[in-house]
Amino acid sequence: MTAAAVGQALLRRYDIQRRFWESVGITAASMVASVALIFAAVSNCR
Numbered sequence: 272m273t274a275a276a277v278g279q280a281l282l283r284r285y286d287i288q289r290r291f292w293e294s295v296g297i298t299a300a301s302m303v304a305s306v307a308l309i310f311a312a313v314s315n316c317r
Contacts, residue, residue: 272280
């Protein structure tokens with residue numbers, strides 16, 4: 272493998288990982304937001 276091919280492969284792997292962690296972050300953020308909304312609703316009811 273040439274250095275260019277190795278660089279391309281690493282870049283592709285990094286891009287996939289970055290996209291994966293972005294989607295994980297978005298999912299976690301929406302979960303936290305929904306939990307916060309539920310908590311706010313529950314504490315308002317009391």
